[in-house]
Amino acid sequence: MRTSSSHEEGCDRRWSILTKRFDGAEKTVSKVCACTVEWYQQQGQWKFKEVPGSEFVLPADLILLATGFVHVVHDGLVQDLGLQLDDRGNIAANNFQSSVPWVFAAGDTVNGASLVVRAIDSGRQAAAAVDQWLRSSP
Numbered sequence: 225m226r227t228s229s230s231h232e233e234g235c236d237r238r239w240s241i242l243t244k245r246f247d248g249a250e251k252t253v254s255k256v257c258a259c260t261v262e263w264y265q266q267q268g269q270w271k272f273k274e275v276p277g278s279e280f281v282l283p284a285d286l287i288l289l290a291t292g293f294v295h296v297v298h299d300g301l302v303q304d305l306g307l308q309l310d311d312r313g314n315i316a317a318n319n320f321q322s323s324v325p326w327v328f329a330a331g332d333t334v335n336g337a338s339l340v341v342r343a344i345d346s347g348r349q350a351a352a353a354v355d356q357w358l359r360s361s362p
């Protein structure tokens with residue numbers, strides 16, 4: 225867990241919280257209704273469930289959503305091509321080759337959300353894998 229100078233200036237950080245709804249009057253928010261969640265593993269995947277009776281309300285006049293990333297978008301290309309996914313929902317690839325042999329994948333689609341340098345490296349390696357595959361194909 226990283227604590228930066230901004231955190232040290234003063235804030236409360238809470239984890240394992242699920243926002244249920246925002247309340248307020250007219251267009252002004254005044255509170256966050258939330259509850260505590262419990263994490264557990266199911267078939268290797270982390271899931272969470274609400275802790276019964278843990279609902280609470282926090283007063284709020286500004287809410288900033290800092291949403292994370294999940295996986296590659298499935299609608300459209302990925303589904304239309306019928307590409308297999310890994311257990312995190314990214315494109316399953318072996319040496320950048322997807323389950324459809326002539327479809328290669330690289331970058332965030334395979335690694336999940338990551339860094340630009342990793343995407344560049346992944347793209348280069350995927351290009352080499354395509355080249356190798358084309359050369360070895362009859």
Ligand SMILES: Cc1cc2nc3c(=O)[nH]c(=O)nc-3n(C[C@H](O)[C@H](O)[C@H](O)COP(=O)(O)OP(=O)(O)OC[C@H]3O[C@@H](n4cnc5c(N)ncnc54)[C@H](O)[C@@H]3O)c2cc1C
Pocket residue numbers: 300301330331332333337338339340341343
């Ligand atoms: C808000 C934000 C901040 C970030 N900050 C940093 C940072 O500070 N430093 C850092 O290293 N990394 C950062 N990243 C991560 C970095 O941007 C990604 O890891 C990187 O861009 C992944 O590159 P990529 O080529 O795999 O995918 P992308 O850059 O996402 O490129 C995929 C491309 O495919 C296109 N596409 C998708 N579907 C189709 C389709 N059906 N047909 C045609 N085109 C399609 C998309 O429009 C997009 O242009 C950040 C990411 C986000 C979202």
